[in-house]
Structure formats: structure tokens, C-alpha cells
Amino acid sequence: MVEKEHLIDLQHISKDFDGTTVLDDINLYIRKKEFVTLLGPSGCGKTTTLRIIGGFEYPSAGKVLFEGKDIVGLPPYKRKVNTIFQKYALFPHLNVHDNIAFGLKIAKMPRDDIRRRVEKMLDLVNLRGYGKRSVDQLSGGQQQRVAIARALVNEPQVLLLDEPLGALDLKLRKDMQLELKRMQQALGITFLYVTHDQEEALTMSDTVVVMRDGKILQIGDPKSVYDEPANAFVADFIGESNIMRGKMLYDELVRFSGFDFPCVDAGFGQNQPVDVVVRPEDIMIVGEDVGQISGVVQSVLFKGVHYEMMIDTGETVFKVHSTVMQPQGSRVGINIVPYNIHIMKPMPVDDPEGGVEEE
Amino acid sequence: MSQNLNLPAWLVWLFLALLAAFVVFGIISVKRSNGIKRSFFASPYAVWMILFTVVPVLLIGYYSLTDASGAFTLDNFKNFWDSNYSVNQLYAQMGPEYAVLIQRGTVNLGILLYSLWMAFLCTVICLALGYPAAYFMADRQLKLGSTLVVLFIIPMWMNFLLRTVAWMTLLEDQGLINTLLKSLGLHGAQLMYNDGAVLLGMVYNFLPFMVFPIYTSLTKMDGKLLEAAQDLGANHVHTFMRVTMPLSIPGIISGITMVFMPSVTTFFIPRILGGGNTMMFGDLIENRFLTEGNWNVGSALSLIMMVLILISLSILRKADPEGEGGGIV
Numbered sequence: 001m002v003e004k005e006h007l008i009d010l011q012h013i014s015k016d017f018d019g020t021t022v023l024d025d026i027n028l029y030i031r032k033k034e035f036v037t038l039l040g041p042s043g044c045g046k047t048t049t050l051r052i053i054g055g056f057e058y059p060s061a062g063k064v065l066f067e068g069k070d071i072v073g074l075p076p077y078k079r080k081v082n083t084i085f086q087k088y089a090l091f092p093h094l095n096v097h098d099n100i101a102f103g104l105k106i107a108k109m110p111r112d113d114i115r116r117r118v119e120k121m122l123d124l125v126n127l128r129g130y131g132k133r134s135v136d137q138l139s140g141g142q143q144q145r146v147a148i149a150r151a152l153v154n155e156p157q158v159l160l161l162d163e164p165l166g167a168l169d170l171k172l173r174k175d176m177q178l179e180l181k182r183m184q185q186a187l188g189i190t191f192l193y194v195t196h197d198q199e200e201a202l203t204m205s206d207t208v209v210v211m212r213d214g215k216i217l218q219i220g221d222p223k224s225v226y227d228e229p230a231n232a233f234v235a236d237f238i239g240e241s242n243i244m245r246g247k248m249l250y251d252e253l254v255r256f257s258g259f260d261f262p263c264v265d266a267g268f269g270q271n272q273p274v275d276v277v278v279r280p281e282d283i284m285i286v287g288e289d290v291g292q293i294s295g296v297v298q299s300v301l302f303k304g305v306h307y308e309m310m311i312d313t314g315e316t317v318f319k320v321h322s323t324v325m326q327p328q329g330s331r332v333g334i335n336i337v338p339y340n341i342h343i344m345k346p347m348p349v350d351d352p353e354g355g356v357e358e359e
Numbered sequence: 360m361s362q363n364l365n366l367p368a369w370l371v372w373l374f375l376a377l378l379a380a381f382v383v384f385g386i387i388s389v390k391r392s393n394g395i396k397r398s399f400f401a402s403p404y405a406v407w408m409i410l411f412t413v414v415p416v417l418l419i420g421y422y423s424l425t426d427a428s429g430a431f432t433l434d435n436f437k438n439f440w441d442s443n444y445s446v447n448q449l450y451a452q453m454g455p456e457y458a459v460l461i462q463r464g465t466v467n468l469g470i471l472l473y474s475l476w477m478a479f480l481c482t483v484i485c486l487a488l489g490y491p492a493a494y495f496m497a498d499r500q501l502k503l504g505s506t507l508v509v510l511f512i513i514p515m516w517m518n519f520l521l522r523t524v525a526w527m528t529l530l531e532d533q534g535l536i537n538t539l540l541k542s543l544g545l546h547g548a549q550l551m552y553n554d555g556a557v558l559l560g561m562v563y564n565f566l567p568f569m570v571f572p573i574y575t576s577l578t579k580m581d582g583k584l585l586e587a588a589q590d591l592g593a594n595h596v597h598t599f600m601r602v603t604m605p606l607s608i609p610g611i612i613s614g615i616t617m618v619f620m621p622s623v624t625t626f627f628i629p630r631i632l633g634g635g636n637t638m639m640f641g642d643l644i645e646n647r648f649l650t651e652g653n654w655n656v657g658s659a660l661s662l663i664m665m666v667l668i669l670i671s672l673s674i675l676r677k678a679d680p681e682g683e684g685g686g687i688v
Binding site: 082083085102 | 587588592597602606
């Protein structure tokens with residue numbers, strides 16, 4: 001599906017706003033037909049990156065290559081990209097049809113062609129027969145579809161999406177995620193998607209780019225970012241995690257929470273401090289006597305599919321997800337199989353919660 | 360104002376009855392709702408409106424349809440159509456041999472057309488000057504906005520008459536501009552006492568009423584829409600023509616209304632800057648009331664003016680059915 005050829009290359013992009021560094025030496029390539037998601041907490045620079053590609057911001061330093069040519073000086077209207085804005089930015093004085101036809105009219109396309117292509121787009125986004133409606137009369141989800149149609153009708157090489165589903169409710173958001181993915185595959189357009197919702201990023205993307213404080217922390221496909229987070233921040237931001245300080249005793253043996261766990265990682269050296277990440281669903285609850293370690297169930301929360309239990313081992317409080325509930329106050333054993341223990345170099349900076357905030 | 364008000368007793372009673380009815384209804388509605396309704400607090404405004412808007416309009420209507428003795432007549436309106444009406448009446452009474460002297464006077468109609476023309480010119484010039492001004496004021500990137508806004512507001516703190524008189528010191532034969540020209544060895548020019556000077560005075564006085572509604576509609580506009588237009592391939596000209604302009608139409612209509620209405624009824628400016636050579640409809644009305652003391656003809660002229668304004672308002676309303684004209688119209 002994804003082609004090898006690079007469509008967009010960001011080379012050493014930096015951006016300052018009045019002395020504040022928003023982007024710090026960003027290097028990223030986007031291939032043809034790829035679905036790339038920029039993921040990070042608000043203020044991490046993901047939207048600025050998108051706006052630089054769209055032409056709405058100029059980088060303070062660095063190059064933006066589009067099919068090998070630097071487009072930094074090119075105004076937005078000369079770029080072969082289209083954007084879906086956060087709050088859609090539909091033209092309130094135009095009806096649905098005229099909103100979608102906007103780009104085609106500017107391009108001076110013959111009237112009949114415009115009508116045909118707008119109709120086709122309305123079909124694609126399931127809004128057949130809505131052409132004459134005023135955009136104010138539409139629901140949030142419908143406005144979203146009009147925004148998508150308005151961008152896609154111009155057949156851009158790249159579609160930039162700036163948190164397009166942020167204003168929709170959960171159910172609609174899930175539906176739209178699948179629909180966007182379907183459209184992207186059907187039309188073979190490159191998508192660059194910005195979100196702070198890790199689940200959205202994992203569901204839709206070919207490649208996830210995790211950003212924080214203007215830097216790229218990790219680039220990879222969803223599975224590798226989830227399973228092999230580059231550091232404790234990524235682990236914490238993508239999915240829920242138990243993050244602990246530990247010590248790599250030697251290859252394939254790590255000590256944390258007062259126990260020496262066999263693991264599969266190697267190459268850290270001997271007796272080196274490390275960060276250890278274990279996903280809550282990877283912790284197995286067993287009988288008190290047969291666990292590697294044991295602890296007391298502090299609290300139990302029902303989360304729908306599973307129970308979330310906090311288990312206090314005395315040294316650490318583990319967050320555990322399981323479909324089987326253990327009563328509060330009971331003593332249980334805990335087992336973690338070696339390949340579910342993720343070892344990473346300790347983050348020198350601050351606590352991993354630092355940059356995370358919900359919008 | 361020596362004119363005796365000369366109102367028949369029944370009219371006075373009617374006004375009093377209206378006011379009394381309003382007060383009674385107010386009391387009843389307060390009693391009914393066992394307390395003070397929110398609408399009760401609008402009553403000072405309602406009293407104000409009745410006293411200073413409804414009553415005067417009714418009075419104008421009454422005066423325009425009566426003669427000096429209070430009898431019903433349409434002569435006042437005929438007086439507008441034929442400014443020689445009373446003389447012509449006289450000739451007609453004097454006998455058939457004087458009939459040749461009867462000639463319709465077109466002065467009033469001429470003044471009305473002249474006023475409309477001047478108001479039209481003033482509105483067009485205000486729009487041409489005001490739109491770019493509002494556009495630059497609303498441009499966030501230029502950072503000129505607040506300075507320009509203040510520059511436009513400061514002259515409005517001065518009285519309208521003073522501002523107009525101030526122009527005299529600039530435009531007079533011995534005024535600032537002519538003195539400057541002569542000191543440069545150039546010929547002075549006749550700057551005052553012509554249509555141009557009157558127009559200048561009108562534009563100067565009414566320009567802010569064009570600028571601010573447009574400014575409001577432009578600043579209300581979502582900046583993302585301009586980015587969206589550019590994103591879809593529109594250059595700056597396209598963006599302006601297809602997005603900025605259409606979205607500022609409510610402001611434009613509001614501005615046109617705010618400028619055109621006072622322009623048509625302008626008085627004083629033609630007398631000061633036009634030197635009394637020209638007269639506008641406002642001057643004519645003022646003249647009938649204050650100089651001739653003929654309240655009946657003056658009222659008829661006012662009524663005609665009012666109808667014209669109502670017609671132009673309703674036309675403008677059609678163009679802006681949502682009435683979002685910056686909340687000013």
C-alpha cells in the first residue's frame with residue numbers, strides 16, 4: 001500500500017515564536033500513500049509542524065522538501081496539499097455544494113465538471129442530497145464530512161488533518177476514524193494526521209510520530225511504538241503503563257519492585273539503572289504462593305471490558321487489567337513473563353507525567 | 360417658536376389616555392405575575408420612546424395634515440410638490456387673465472433630488488475610503504489596528520458643529536491651506552462655498568459611521584476561514600472577493616444605512632461650507648420650522664423625508680435579511 005518514494009521531507013526544521021522554541025530540529029519523511037500521525041500532548045509542536053507543511057507558518061530554520069523541491073517560500077495556495085481544520089472552517093455564506101466547489105471554482109473548472117465532482121464527493125462522504133443546505137443547519141459530524149469533501153475534491157497529494165475529530169462525541173469519532181481510513185485507502189492519498197488521542201493514532205496510522213516539547217521522541221508503526229516505546233514518556237503517553245525505576249543486573253535479568261525478573265533485553269551493561277515498563281494487561285494475577293511477587297488488592301474499578309485493580313506489593317503499586325475480579329483486600333500473586341517486560345534507558349529529565357495534559 | 364401649538368383638545372386627551380393606559384397595563388402586569396417581571400424594567404425605556412419618539416411622530420403627522428387653524432388639508436403636501444402653491448392659489452382667485460402667471464415651483468423637489476444625490480455621493484465616497492480603512496484596522500498582522508481606531512474615534516469626541524466650523528479655518532480664502540499655497544508662491548484657490556466643500560464636510564463627519572460597522576464585521580470574522588480559502592487555492596485577491604467581502608456585507612449595509620440616512624437630512628454643513636449657495640433638504644425643513652415658523656409645511660416635508668428613509672431602509676433590509684449589520688441598524 002505505502003510506496004517507498006518520499007513525498008515530503010522535513011529536514012532540520014526549527015521554529016521559534018518570540019524567542020520560545022516550538023520545534024527543535026525536526027527530521028521526518030512521509031512516503032506516498034502513507035498515513036502518518038503526529039501524536040503528542042498539546043503544545044508539543046505537532047500542529048505547528050502541520051502548519052509549516054500547509055504553508056501557514058514559516059520555519060525559522062530547515063527545509064521542507066515536496067517531491068524533492070524546497071517549498072518553504074511557496075504560499076499555501078500554490079501547494080498541492082489541502083487541510084482539514086480543527087473546527088472545520090466552513091464558509092458560512094456558502095451552502096454545502098458551494099463550500100465543496102470552492103477550490104474547483106478557483107481553479108476555473110467547467111461548471112458541469114464541478115457539479116459532477118461535487119456530487120461524487122457528497123456520495124463519498126454519505127451526504128447525497130445535502131448540496132443545497134446551509135452549513136449552519138448541519139450537525140457536527142455532517143460539517144466534518146463537508147470539510148473532508150471540500151478538501152478531497154481538489155485531489156490533493158497530501159491531506160493535512162488537524163485534530164479533525166476532536167469536536168465529535170465518542171461514538172461518532174470511532175465511526176469517523178474507520179471512515180477516514182477507508183477513504184484514505186480508497187483514494188490512495190497521503191494523510192498527515194495530528195491528534196493527542198493515542199488510541200486514534202494507533203487505530204488509523206501506518207506510522208506514528210510521538211512528539212514532546214518540539215522534539216520527535218519516536219517514529220514507528222503503531223505496534224512497535226506500543227510494544228517497544230523508546231522511553232518512559234512514550235510508554236506512558238501511548239496506553240497505560242506501570243513505569244518503574246529498576247536495575248539491569250546483567251543481560252536478560254532485571255531487578256525492580258524487589259525481585260529479579262528474567263527478561264529478553266540485553267546490551268545495557270551490568271548493574272545499570274533503567275526504566276522498566278509493564279503494560280497493565282500484561283500482568284498476570286495468580287495464587288498468592290505461586291507468583292513472582294505478591295501484593296494486596298487496594299482498589300477495584302469496573303471499566304467495561306475489564307477490571308482495573310491496584311495491587312500494592314509494598315515496594316510498588318501495580319496497575320493491573322484483568323477480566324477476572326479479585327476482591328479488594330485479598331492477597332494475590334503477580335507474574336510477568338519475560339517478553340512483556342520493556343527495558344529502556346532512564347529518561348534523564350523529569351517525571352514522565354510532566355508533559356501530559358488532556359485538552 | 361412663537362407659533363401657538365394649536366392642538367385640539369381631543370388630541371391632547373388621546374395622548375394622555377395612551378400614557379395612562381400604558382401605566383395601568385404596567386401595574387396590572389406586575390400584579391398578575393405576583394412580582395416584578397423582567398419586562399417591567401423596560402418600562403422607563405418605553406416611556407422614553409413614547410414621549411420622545413411616538414408622540415413627536417404623531418404630532419408631525421397631525422401638523423402635516425392640518426392648516427394654521429387646525430382644519431384638515433392636503434395643501435402642505437401640495438406645497439412640497441409646487442413651491443409656488445400659495446401664490447398660484449392667489450393668481451387663480453384673481454381671475455382667468457392671471458392664469459398665465461401660474462407656474463409650478465420646482466424648488467423643493469430640486470432640493471430633495473440634490474440632497475439625495477449629495478447623500479449618494481457621500482455614501483459612495485465613505486464606502487470607498489472607509490472599507491480600506493476598516494480593512495487595515497482589522498488586519499491583525501499590521502498591528503496598526505488600535506492606533507487607527509483611536510485616530511478615528513478622537514474627532515468624534517468633538518461636537519459635530521465644531522468639527523464643521525474647524526474646516527472653515529482650513530478652507531477659507533485666508534485659511535491655512537490658501538496661506539500655505541500663497542507662501543509657496545502659488546495661486547490661492549476658492550475652496551469653500553461650493554458642492555465640493557459641502558461633500559467634504561459630509562464625508563468627514565459621517566466617515567466613522569461607515570468605518571466602524573465594517574470594522575466590526577471584519578474583526579468578527581474567523582481568521583481560519585481566510586486560511587481555509589488559501590488552502591483551497593485562493594490567492595489574496597480571490598480570498599478577498601470570495602470570502603472577506605461577502606462576509607463583511609452586513610457591515611457594509613449597516614455602514615451605508617448609517618451614512619446615507621444622516622446625509623440625506625444633513626443641515627448646517629451646506630450653510631457653513633456651502634456658504635448658503637446650496638441648500639439641502641434638512642436645511643429646507645429647518646427653514647420652514649425656524650425661519651418661516653410654518654410648522655405645517657415643515658411637518659409635511661419631514662414626513663416625506665421619513666417615508667423616503669423608511670423605503671431605503673426596507674430595501675437595505677432585503678439585501679441583509681439576517682440583519683446582522685454589526686448590531687447597529
